[in-house]
Amino acid sequence: MLKKRIKKDFSRYGGLYLLVIPVVVYYIIFHYIPMGGVLMAFEDFVPRRGIFKSDWVGLQNFITFFKSYDIWRLIRNTLRISLTNLIFGFPAPVILALLINEINNKYFKKFVQTCSYLPHFISMVILCAMVKEFVSTNGFVTQFLVDWFNIEKVSLLINKDYYVPVHVISGIWAEIGFGSIIYLAALSGIDMALYDAAAIDGAGRFKQVLHVTLPGIAPTVIIKLLLAIGGIMGVGHEKIILLYNEAIYETSDVISTYVYRKGLVSGEYSFSTAVGLFNSVINFALIMVANKISAKVSEVSLW
C-alpha cells in the first residue's frame, strides 16, 4: 500500500523532485555538513587528520572556556552591547515612525523618509570607515564632545568607555530610518474609522495616539521586540571587527569576535567551535523562550 503510494507520488511529481534536488544538495553540503562539523568541539581537531581521526576530548574545550578569564568579559560585553541597543536602538525607529506619521505635508514626509533611509545603503566597511574618521582625534564628533562636554581630545576608539556608545549610536544613525518602514506600514494599516470614533468620544490627538495608534502598532512592535530579545546573545562580528582594536577589547570583544579570532586568526579550531556551539545553543534557547512568552501574553507568535 505504502509502496504503491510512493510509486504514484514519484510518477506524478518526479519532475518536481528533480528540480528540488540541487536545493537539497545545497542544504546538505553547505548547512548540514557544517552542522556535523560541530563535532570538532568535542575533539582536539587537527586538520591534517580530519574530523574522524582527530582525538576525542569530551567536554574539555567547554571546560577550558568556562574556566577562562575571557568568558565573563565576553558575556558581559555581548549583553552590554545588545541591552544598550535594545533600550535605545529598539524604540528609536518606533518613535521616528510615530513622528513621521504626524507630518501633514505629503512631500515633506516623503523627503524625511528618503533622507532617513539613506544611511542604510552605506556598506558596513564604509560606515565603519566613516565612524572611525568622525570619532578620530580631529573628527567632528570628538571636537563636538570636546567643546560641549569637555572630554579629552583623543580618538574615542582608544578609550574603552566609549566603545559601546559609538557602536550603538552609529547603529541607530544607520538604521533608524529603514527600521521605521515596518512601523509606518503598520500605522497606515490602522482603520481611520477608529480615529473618528475616538474623536466623537471626546479623545484629543494625544488620547487618540494613546488608545488607537499605539494598540494598532503593538503587534508589530511585539514581534520585533521578541526577535530582538531572541538575538540578545547574538551580537554580530562584522561591525566590531571593523571598529575595534586591541586597546579596547575589554569592552568591545564579544562572543562572535572571539570565535573569529580564536578560530581563524589563532587557529584554535576545536576551542573556537566549542565557544560557537555554546553561543548557538543559548541563542536557540532564547528564541524558544521569547516565543513561548509571546504566545502567553498575546496571540502574537513568531510562528
Next chain:
Amino acid sequence: MKIKKSPARIAFEVFNTLFMLFIVLITVYPMYHVVVASFSEPYQLAAHSGFLLKAYAPYEWGAYRDIFNHPLLISGFMNTVIIVVGGTALNILFTSLGAFFMSQKGPMLKGVVAVMIIITMYFGGGLVPSYMLVKNLGLMDTRWAIILPGLIGVTNLIILKTSFQAIPDSLTESALLDGASYLQIMFRIMLPLSKATIAVLVLYYALGHWNAWFSASIYLRDRGKFPLQLAVKQLLESDSKFAGDFVASKHAQLMKYGIIVVTSAPVIAIYPFLQKYFTKGVLMGSVKG
C-alpha cells in the same frame, strides 16, 4: 470641514517639523562632510578639526584621479561586478527552485524538505566548520567560496513561495495537461507572473553581494580577487601591509574620503529610484510564510 487646531497641537507641529529637520540634518551631514573633505586643500584639511561647512580652496581633485587609477580598486570593482551579477543570478535560480517546489501541493516529501530548510534558520555549524568545509571542497581563493555558501536566503525563499502560491493552481494544472514540464512551468508561468517579487529579491541579493567583505576576507588570499569592499577595507586600514603605496601619497587623507564617496555613490544614487521595491521587501519579509 476645517477643524481649528489647539495651541498645543500647533506647538507640537512646530516641534515635530524642527525635529524632522534635525533628523534630516544628522543623516545628511556626515555624507556632506565626506564629500566636501574629499576635494579640500589637503594641508588645511589636515589641520582642521570639527564640523566642516565648506571645502577648503583651492580644490584638489587629485585624490579622485588616483582612486580611478588604483589597481586594487579597479580589480575590486570588476570582481564585485562579477560576484554581484553571477552570484545574484545563482541566488535567484536556486531560490526559485526551492520556492517552486514548496509552493506545489501534493508531493509526499514536501514536509521533509520544509523542515530541512527551516532548521537552518535556527541552527548552523558556525564559523570554523563552515571554513573547514570551504577548505576541504577546494574552494579557497576562488569566487565560489563567496557565492556558494549563501546561495539561498530562507526568508527570500519564503517570500517567493508566498508569491508563487498566489498564482492559481489551475494554470499549473492546465499546463501539465498540455504536456509542459515542471521546469517549463517554473520559467514560463511562475517566474514571469512574479516579476515584482523577483525584482525585490534581485535587489536584496545584489545589495548583499555588493556590501559583503567578511567571507572574502577569510577565503581569499589573492589580492587580485578581492571584491571592492575588501579592497577598500585594506586600503583604509593604514596599518595594513597593503597600504604602503597609499599612505605615502600626498592625498592619503583625501583618498580616504574619496574612496568613501566613490564606493557609496552608485548605491546612494540609484536607491531613491528603487525605494518602493526596498520598502516592499521589508514588508514582504515581515509576512509570515
